[in-house]
């Protein structure tokens with residue numbers, strides 16, 4: 001171990017695994033676990049220690065002695081700085097292995113229950129350009145790179161339209177090309193940035209909380225519809241001119257929306273997006289069904305994998321024509337509508353009002369009449385009987401990352417469905433929740449699916465059968 005005062009370097013450490021939150025793992029000679037970033041299992045590296053804890057060490061790689069055979073060349077020029085797709089430096093076939101491993105490790109470590117059957121992870125055909133929704137922030141204080149500082153050149157343009165630097169809420173990395181959404185998204189974003197500067201619109205000052213432009217959301221569909229939503233702090237004549245020139249320059253955009261946000265945070269869930277031109281929604285097609293997606297509605301961010309994800313749910317559910325199904329956290333009703341023709345009734349529950357009205361109109365445009373959607377917090381709806389459908393045969397849950405609340409687990413247990421299908425984008429909270437069901441339900445099957453190539457995120461679906 002090389003050592004100077006406050007500068008401990010662990011030399012020639014072999015990275016052995018990749019795990020939770022994309023951290024890369026190694027063991028030091030003292031057998032403490034080391035967590036680091038930006039390496040690939042198989043690399044031999046020197047690590048500068050940042051933090052020492054009782055059972056682990058955190059550090060930064062400062063030198064790579066030997067590159068792993070699992071390494072790949074990152075496509076993106078913003079890689080490492082951006083941190084959005086932190087596994088771009090790893091070959092896809094290895095990303096998949098570590099994702100599958102992560103799910104199993106969480107079951108072993110957190111719920112201490114192993115699924116009876118683990119089906120192989122479903123890969124993504126598209127490794128890049130798969131996201132249908134991206135959000136970018138405007139800032140008048142962009143992240144300045146070390147090279148720029150070292151060049152000693154005067155920095156004239158400090159504006160950015162891009163992603164927040166991880167851990168630095170007030171700094172935004174200016175993005176020129178992102179490989180996660182189709183290329184039209186790059187064209188639209190770069191056009192908006194340049195036009196906004198030309199119109200002298202002020203990019204948001206996150207510290208002083210002023211400026212004209214706050215946020216940009218671009219949503220695309222596989223049917224080639226595009227929604228652009230700009231979040232303004234001040235909506236002036238030039239803001240209108242920006243939207244107008246967007247309309248004039250991009251025929252492809254089918255929905256231009258905007259929202260005025262004077263709050264301190266940039267969530268729009270409590271605000272009303274307004275339509276500047278086109279529709280208030282975009283329409284996606286999955287398995288022959290049409291789904292209208294409005295500005296505030298959740299939709300799976302990888303449309304190319306969504307069909308496969310919902311087919312896992314369908315396969316595990318083994319639906320019968322007399323089944324009554326609850327689809328909890330149903331978003332725009334996609335799972336409900338996808339399964340509707342195989343069952344008697346589906347009740348979808350969702351808290352975002354706009355998503356519920358999209359779900360209802362999605363049922364209508366697809367001529368589906370056996371789905372009912374209720375707006376409200378799952379915990380408040382399922383703790384009382386749902387008239388006419390008090391005894392669901394199957395409950396599907398697809399909660400946000402933080403998983404199920406205790407009271408929801410209690411209500412589900414009381415409802416006592418024959419099967420629970422749990423779809424999750426966070427296998428650690430999923431494992432925690434499964435543990436709560438263990439006295440009454442058996443973990444039968446688990447199948448992961450990659451919805452997020454180049455990142456450490458993984459979606460996992462499990463089937464719990466009543467014992």
Ligand SMILES: C[S@@+](CC[C@H](N)C(=O)[O-])C[C@H]1O[C@@H](n2cnc3c(N)ncnc32)[C@H](O)[C@@H]1O
Nearest residue numbers: 298300329330331350351352377378398399400
């Ligand atoms: C992961 S998404 C799942 C959406 C849907 N199953 C799909 O595949 O598109 C989670 C959804 O849960 C909703 N949600 C979050 N907390 C909720 C709560 N307490 N009660 C009801 N819905 C909630 C969110 O608005 C979001 O639409």
